[in-house]
Amino acid sequence: MSSKDVILGRIRSALGPGLEAPAIPRNYRRDSDKPDLDLLVERLVDYKAVVHRVTGGGIPAAILEILGAGTVVVPPGLPTEWLPPEVEAVVDDGLEADRIGAADGVVTGAAVAIAETGTIVLDASPDQGRRIITLLPDLHICVLRPEQVVASVPEAVARLDPRRPLTWISGPSATSDIELNRVEGVHGPRNLHVILVAD
Template sequence: MSSRERILGRVRRALSDVSGEDAPIERTYLREHGDRTVEETVELLAENLADYRAIVHRCTTADLPATLAGMLAARGAKTVLVPPGLDPSWLTEAGADQVPDRAGSTPHELDRIDSVVTACAVAIAETGTIVLDGSPDQGRRRITLVPDHHICVVRVPDQVVSSVPQGLERLDPVRPLTWISGPSATSDIELDRVEGVHGPRTLEVVLVADQASAEVNS
């Protein structure tokens, strides 16, 4: 008897008492851990983003253009990649040359870009995760994986949820979802951390709300 036959036999035995009809799945797990206010949820998001070594900024909607311009200047960015649906008002004060995303852009061309600015689909507080779904204000997946510096704008509190189950409810599973928890990093067998291998070496997240500006650095 082959290994395949053994495995399939075990599966058949395990399913022998299951009816052919689809049985309802009980979803009794917690939808979120703890009872938090909106403000506490946003604070948890900022804390977990920073814990993943993302750099977190806060500003008002009116301050966003100046905030982004300051971040690009601090980075020394001369070029910034812009998704086709990004709000043009966000980069009105940016000194860097704005490069539109093109379907024909090669990885080598994208690698020469200093920074990319995108919006997001949802931000998950409990895991410190930003999710992109390829919408026009986020662009194609490759533009957030090849450039070394990614700035992601999150609208607070509209785009912030507590948990992964709540985040999944807002996402379309047929869209190209990119889940980001901090800058790209990996470790070898000796646990030496290397950043920027599978995506940007630096991730900056801007939490935008109508409240006083503040900044939290990891």
């Protein structure tokens, strides 16, 4: 008898003949709400992300302001017009880890952002790339369009595809392990900048 059969047999015997499954009360907030961009900014800033609000053409200037001249890793599908000419872009075509870690930063888009929690979610789409590129550099610049912002967690879950690798990011890397106070800056990027593009 396999361990699978043993375990499933034990569970069935533990549950007995007819354990009734309860109905799930879904009366928590699930409806779509108009997302409040100011709330998103407030919540991002509260968890030590830096937010830059720009109009459509202002992305390169914002990146230049954050980075100065330097090297950034970019995913293969990142719109090239986002980058200022002063910045050297290294496109990730399967780069080695040390190359990614040596860059001054990484620029990506995003899949969804949640206003209520100040969270951005990456789903490895072409403008976001492999998970490793947003992990090793010490600076992550994320460009967000207003239509990607939702009000709450349930709306974000509904928009996301559970078959893709997903990374939910709320502020820079942090820890609460020392006396239960939040301290920014452990293994992930210690600097998170969000460029929020206006309509």
